[in-house]
Amino acid sequence: MKLTIERAILLKALGHVQAVVERRNTIPILSNVLINASDGFARFTATDLDMEIVEEAEAQVEREGLITAPAHTLYEIARKLPEGSQVTLELGGDDPRILLSAGRSRFNLPILPPGDFPVMPSEDLAVSFTAPASEIARLIDKTRFAISTEETRYYLNGIHLHAAERDGRKTLRAVATDGHRLALAETDLPDGAQGMPAVIVPRKPIQELRRLLEDLDGDVDVSVSDGKIRFQLGAAVLTSKLIDGTFPDYERVIPRGNDKIMRIDRAPFAQAVDRVATISQEKSRSVKLSLAPGQVTLTVNNPESGAANEELVADYSSDEMTIGFNARYLLDVASQIEGDEVIFELADSGSPTRVTDSGDADAEYVLMPLRV
Structure with a gap:
């Protein structure tokens, strides 16, 4: 595999995906980012088994291929390279490591077999709709501060997202509570969201989604099933498992x-x-x-x-x-x-x-x- 990519593009993509990777991992492959070079693009994937982020970036692909490399190390190198650098990632020859070069800088990084990298199963995400990025960001900002951090009541460790109705108006509603306070925000129900299941999106995906929304103007494509939710944000796709639990009847406490x-x-x-x-x-x-x-x-x-x-x-x-x-x-x-x-x-x-x-x-x- 061999590709060349502009430093700013690489840094942005790695900045989005490496945030998923935990600093300490008992499973070594989870510390790596999967890089797939083909068709003039580099696709970067990172996962913690519960959440996955994939970002696609334009690159000059000289030899197609699939590798994994240490996510945080790769990000730190890209961050410290000079602005405007052209970064080449290459694997081949006798060295079992990936070579990263930019100008006069050379780095040899260890790799792990791409076949070991876990792929999040793609199940039938039955309900799909499109919503303005600004409205998704607003729902998050208005509610996430009330997400519980108490692990025993795990069903409160996220934002409850569901279709609702008030005074004849159909809405997409977000609710969070920790038992001491409750936050609720809603927006007009997007077309196609009428049949969505009521879901609980965990805290970590909520945080990563909000970071991705900072760089996005336009719309977000949302797909939902009983077990997963997927957000398509421009070149990035965030997929997350949902909390398997029942959110309390919050209407009773309002x-x-x-x-x-x-x-x-x-x-x-x-x-x-x-x-x-x-x-x-x-x-x-x-x-x-x-x-x-x-x-x-x-x-x-x-x-x-x-x-x-x-x-x-x-x-x-x-x-x-x-x-x-x-x-x-x-x-x-x-x-x-x-x-x-x-x-x-x-x-x-x-x-x-x-x-x-x-x-x-x-x-x-x-x-x-x-x-x-």
């Missing part, structure tokens, strides 16, 4: 009848929460909100670090009440608010609070209160 409404400017509120949380206890990060007509007072009491409070003007006209929240959760939600105001819908100090966005009617959040 309060729809909370009658105490507080509207507050997002930026001053987030800044104030961040300030008073400076002295909160590291574990609970609790902040108490004392609501009164026309204002809210943020209070933190920490026996070790002291106390802090700050008053803010708020649009609130119901009875006085106090409620506590995790400061990090408040800041995570505030960071996703697009409008100038955050809208809190409260019931009492022990009940879930619904938070909505004055600038995005297709996103909502639920926060469980803390005892303060």
Whole structure:
């Protein structure tokens, strides 16, 4: 095999696929990237057995062939080569290693048999649809912060993606929760997505998909089955297994009848929460909100670090009440608010609070209160 590829093209392709490869692998072949050179293209593939990314890049192919090479090492070499370099990858002759050359630089890298590289089985992905890349990115950004990291409840370790309906409008909805907070975002249901199964996309593929979306303008082709999901993003294809579990009935925890409404400017509120949380206890990060007509007072009491409070003007006209929240959760939600105001819908100090966005009617959040 022998191919020549421009350094920037190689770096981009390797940057996308090598992120899948774990730094430590008990299976040596999983540390490698599969390179398939043919028909004027180099196809780079990496996998961790649960997820696979394939990226195709233009290259001058002198001899077609298939090899594997250490993914992270190859990426680091490409990253450190001079801009504009022409990089040649060659395997042949008596040396059982791949030769990488660029200008006066030469690297000989170990290889493993391409026949050992695991290929993710291609099953019948029955449902396919196309959605704008910006909308897929939005669904991820609005919800991924609420994905659980608790491995025992594995079915919460991803984003629940499914077709839904609200007030007669059909939507593609993304939901994530860790049991303490919930994030929901939706967009108009794309053509062809009506029959899609409800799936849970794991955290790692979500992160890699979001990285791939940064370089993409246009549409994403999505194919779904009960066990896998595939995203075609320009020259890159991400395929992932799905979490085999049942996502909880999240609709039951979204309060729809909370009658105490507080509207507050997002930026001053987030800044104030961040300030008073400076002295909160590291574990609970609790902040108490004392609501009164026309204002809210943020209070933190920490026996070790002291106390802090700050008053803010708020649009609130119901009875006085106090409620506590995790400061990090408040800041995570505030960071996703697009409008100038955050809208809190409260019931009492022990009940879930619904938070909505004055600038995005297709996103909502639920926060469980803390005892303060």
